[in-house]
Amino acid sequence: MVTTAEAKNILAYNVKTLRQSSGLSQEELADRAGLHRTYISSVERAQRNVSIENIFSLAKALGCDPRDLLKPIQKK
Secondary structure, eight states: OOOHHHHHHHHHHHHHHHHHHTTOOHHHHHHHHTOOHHHHHHHHTTOOOOOHHHHHHHHHHHTSOGGGGSSOOOOO
């Protein structure tokens, strides 16, 4: 079972990684998702308990499936 802190860290890592690989700034992602830039920053720092609506908004803005934002981090 994943703890709340671990879930936030997974989401934070995936949002940041997908955003960076898409070449988007936090501000650009925020605009696309209809969210504030500081909200994106706090998500990427694992300081937010993100609603399901915002997970879907972020996924759409990143051009991915919402499940991609919740996939466990693959250790290399």
